[in-house]
Amino acid sequence: MYDLLKKYGITIDQYMEIYREQKGLCKICFTPHPPFGRDGLHVDHCHKKYKVRGLLCNNCNRGIGLFSEDAANLMRASEYVAGFIDG
Secondary structure, eight states, X not given: OOOHHHHHSOOHHHHHHHHHHTTTBOXXXXXXXXXXXXXSOEEEEOTTTOOEEEEXXXXXXXXXXXXXXXXXXXXXXXXXXXXXXXX
């Protein structure tokens, strides 16, 4: 297991508190995951302010990273996908 305190500034107890608050679900897709391990929830944090935002599954965490945490691009992507679902 990685060092949560060194990497994100939170303890294991704080991680577990967030995990319980989210009921073991990814903050974005609401898929249940174990707290740790290969399929566990990852600590999501702002790379500019290093503030923890919540816990995400691997797919959602990587997706945000691939969009460089750019909210405008994420919104355009959401609207793009929604256009094919709703249209």
